[in-house]
Amino acid sequence: MSTRRWPYPDLRNGTTIHHLTDTHFGAQDFVNTWLEQTRLHLTRLRATNAGHVHTGDMIHNYFNTTAADDAAYVSWRTALKAAEPGKPYAEAVGNHDLGRYIDGAPVLRTTDQWEAAVGVPDKNSVTTMGAVKVITVGPDSWPWPDNSQSVLTAATLSWLDAQLTAAGSTPCWIAAHAPLREQYPAQTAGSVQQPEASLDAVLGAHDNVIGWLSGHLHSPVTDTTNVAAVTVAGKRLFTVNGPAAGGGRIASVPYAEHQFRSPNHSALVTYLGDAVDVRWLDHNRWQWANDSSGGHYRHTLLRS
DSSP: OOOOOOOOOOOOEEEEEEOOOOBBBSSHHHHHHHHHHHHHHHHHTTTGOOEEOOSSSSSSOOEEEEEHHHHHHHHHHHHHHHSSSTTTTTEEHHHHHEESSSTTEEEOOOOHHHHHHTTTTTTSOOOOOOOTTEEEEOOOOOOOOSSOBBOOOHHHHHHHHHHHHHHTTTTTEOOSSSSOOOOOOTTTTTGOOBBHHHHHHHHHTTTTEEEEEEEEOOOTOOOOSSEEEEEETEEEEEEOOOOOOTTTOOOSSSGHHHHHHHEEEEEEEOSSSSSSEEEETTTTTTEEEOOTTTSSSSSEEOOO
16 A cells, blocks of 8 residues: 555645746747646646636736737636636736836836736735635836835725725735745845835734735745745744746746746645645646655645
8 A cells, every 4th residue: 555645635624725926928939838738737737726826927028019928818817717617816916017127128007007908807806715815915016127116005005904804714815926025034125025014014913814925036946935934023924935837937047048947837825724735836747846845745834
């Protein structure tokens, strides 16, 4: 008899959501082909999770026009949702969704313009996925290069505070493109969510906050900081910074070698109350991806 632990989440134990980030549609010719493999793999795994959350940089917005990249992403999302009727899907806006960074001449748009282009009702949203809620938040704009920070407005922070209150005892993940300072204390201000003090005050005021889901950093699954329990305003929260999918090359890989060396990963995140399980998916190979903890496909993290 085999004693190997069953790799799929047990849907009777906890709530599992699928966390996707940094797809970068249009980044290079092969990227959209990779992402079709991602969609087919996720459709095969549709019974493993209660919903999807995409934490930004849906498109690359670099070589091609914004409209072409938007159309590719929307077509992909439509096909994924059609294969999983009724499954919830939440989206948080990223910097590449709002700006094209090339030759020092960025092409910028507001979050309102992004919402209209890809059919997202609002950058701030509340989506029920099984026994948890996923609350997305985003900036009104993401200027570059003068101010490369993702800054949540006072109105968005007030809205978040109200939604957490309305959620009562329901556990809530907060999802945004940028990670929290507490997860990455050495990062520059432009790489973590702002405004730090005001945001921490809101998160610390609500006992139903599970933690923070993010992308942006393109960290490989072997980075030991990707999953962490951190203290925010006196409360312990889980933080999961997702690996880049499709077009999201890791920082250590030269752009010209991206097709041959970068991964195509996402995560299954299971909330268990006092712990989370994070499983890494390798979409190009249709298998589990190993993390840095001895070649394991699953990372279990306790709150304490």
